[in-house]
Amino acid sequence: MEIFTKAKAVKLRSHLEKSLVADDDQETVRQSRNSSGIRARWFVELVHDKPNVIRLRSCHGKYLTATDIPFLLGMMGNKVLQTVPDKMDWKLQWEPIRDGSQIKFRSWCGKFLRANGGTPPWRNSITHDEPHTGATQRWVLWDVEVVQVPESDSVLEYISSVSRFSSVSDEVLETLSDGVFGSGPQSPISAVSSVKSTRFSMVSTGSPKQTNSNKYRVAAVDLFLNAKAVRLRSHHDKYLVAEEDEESVSQDRNGSSKNARWIVELVPGFENITRLKSVYNKYLTASNQPLLLGTTGRKVIQSLPKRLDSSVEWEPLSAGNHVKLKTRYGNFLRANGGLPPWRNSVTHDIPHKTATQDWVLWDVDVVEIQVKSLPAVPDEDSLNLEPTSPSAVSARSSDSYVDSPHKSDCRTIYYRVEDDNGEADDEAAEGHSFSFKGNNVAELTHKLMEETGHEDIVVCTRSPLNGKLYPLRLQLPPNNADMHVVVVLPLGSRGEASLC
Template sequence: MEFFNKAKAVKLRSHLGKYLVADADQEKVRQSRNGSTQKTKWIVELVEGKTHFIRLKSIHGRYLTATDVPFLLGMTGEKVAHADFDKGLDWKYEWEPIRDGFHVKLRSWCGKYLRANGGTPPWRNSITHDDPHATSTRNWILWELEPVELPARTDSYEESVLSSRSSGDISGSEPPSPMSVSSVNSSMRTSISRISSNEFRLGMDLFHNAKAVRLRSHSHRDKYLLADEDEESVIQDRNGSSKNVRWIVEYVPGYDNIIRLKSSYGKYLTASNQPFLLGMTGRKVLQTLPSRLDSSVEWEPIRVGAQLKLKTRYGNFLRANGGLPPWRNSVTHDIPQRTATQDWILWDVDVVEIHVSSSVQKPTPPPMPHSDSLNFESDTPSAVLTKPAKFSRQEQSTDSNVGSPPKMEGRTIYYHIAEDNGEVDDEGVQGYSLIFKGNGVEELTSKFKEETGLEDVIVCTRSPLNGKLYPLRLQLPPNNVTMHVILVLPSSKLARDFEEQGLL
């Protein structure tokens, strides 16, 4: 909330990389990839008497409004409008910012969240306020904030500012002046550090006094995070005595809940945007030395019992993969979709070197009641521990389970939704996904109805011979390999073509 106290105007970017836009000629708000237009700028107004709420005003002088009108009859989600201010309904214009990692959620008056929808029309590019019910839509309520300078003083903007001043919505007697992006970015980093929750502080507790650590996969008990000799790749390896499993801990100025990890080659653990495999979830984790240290090299420790998760600015987690090559021993950042892979993002921390100088600036963690927390002696003779400190309970590992992947429960199915003419938007990038345990197409179709909220769909696959879409028949392939499918609506032109060809 402190960021909004300082920022005069922002852009909000959704998980789809699209911006929240307010058009002058209509009441609706939508998403757009064009982030350079003035329509993407929203003026921040503080709500008088409510320290944790804001209003967002477009450059046209209208407010982002959470209505109680259903977006589609019989479906979840209410419309979000772009409306003039009405004092009798002032609560509909109020939003509560809730931080979620590097992102923010905006909660409306009824406890729902501002949501950027994807999929086929009329959902595509629409904005509603809703609660995400499906796993594949939980990121749809996360927004990335971009501080911007205030728009130029057009007549409509000047009128809106004077109106808000007269109503007492913005504190101060002087008109707002433009703020530089750099100054707002600085204040944003400071404010984020101040509002850290106990959950994040507990994660930092595992790095208390740490100068260097080893990270051991909790799911693959004998494998460590290792900086490969090619000085680019990051993998898992059983050799815990190698210098390449040692990572230097750097505390990020302005944060008390973010760290950087530097390899033995002087490069940083980096969450890249490169897909690990085309069409699959999971992005590459590399060791890089960028000219400017940005958020791709910053990790947020989140404690889970005696282990931790390392979260990226994108909301993904550092993940140790198992299974067959090329997944075996690989490291990606991702969100686990299956129960069997939930532990793949958990890591045990072994502190191998500590800071003994009290002058080193580092976060001060709260006292921990856990019996497995360390208490470093002030008279430690050496900064290097002769025996790494374990933050996890010891578990026995037998030769029978070394390197064996967890049992797979069902298969992952990635899907896109086709346009009316059969074209698929962004088919080359990672689609939505679900876990399916059956083998029948009818059962899979019902699962997609439940997951997407669409009344009916035709599950199709693309022919490897000619690239055309064809409906799936009675049974899926007999094994549990990952599948990629396209959903086609029965009312579409492509569905009518299927009927004419006798494919339905």
């Protein structure tokens, strides 16, 4: 029981090496081999008057419930569902009982949470039952994995769960969204406390929806910023792989293959654009070739163009716990299902049917991160060399090597000052430069405030494509590459939005 007193959320894995997941119909529960999604995460609630009893809440805000409905008429075993009861009754309560290194979950009627095997309809189903045969004794044993929940996820999950018992107006709904993402004055908890007690379906509209999109976009970019190599897993639980012909790409269930590994390259000057390079040193490319004549989807291939253009550039966008990869033309990397030749093919397209909306969603596994290390430099005193010895001359001639770690820590920032109308400040029209040691925008902004003598500034980069200014966000480009920035003086009434 002690494992649940400190855990905010857990994942439960059955003897079949499958995870307990909450289906998207927000009613059934089942077993799945995909344990990376949010559906496999169960939030833990302690029952205060019963110290050894817990409740488990799904990502949909519903509770794991031991019903008295038979799974099949005439058979033992009752259904386990996701429900939102009118009151917190005993059917939501589970008593964890340790059995060796595993856990059994006893329901209100003395039966146990059971992961069924065998043939359909038993396969992957979940019931609560008493195993009467030796072959099914292990079916009630579960491995419990504690899941670390980000603070933002906790707040969003809290609002989602409260929303299923409440009804509010659109104005309060906007307050909730603003509170979560920091653009409104009211905190999410205090906003929820003002909600009246009737049911509603939480749907954001207007500006909060745009704010959510920005929040997700930043999260997706962060995933790739420090990644050196990733694997992409599609909605069909298959991995994006580079075929051995060094041209085509497809989906395959073998995620351990080297062909499922993609090297991440950040596009200089764009903190939200990446390139993905295959094991054959070719780039994932959104081509103009149709997969089939007369259809909308176009081929995604491996290529190595003489000039790296926009066809090899992808913008990661978050969609819940998944990532969408958008081309510079607005299409999305899509993993196709269905019959051949669609099956296992990969295209870029815009899904127009509800049934294919999930085909553009990918799970990203970071398989290698960027590690920045500096070479060890021998201490000058430890060399113990005479000034006139040949070794001393050699050591002095290698001063550039000794200084190189210091130089690799710095980048040169070239900047010029403009006002919000795009007119250059006369004193800085020719531009200035300085050495900068840091990797985030806040530090750079503070340094530029000292350099320019202005306090209210926005640090921007100029797009090489359209010449427009875009405010810098988050971290600076990696590898300490030199940068050209524009310092925009007080923006007046238009604010940062006028730059984009």
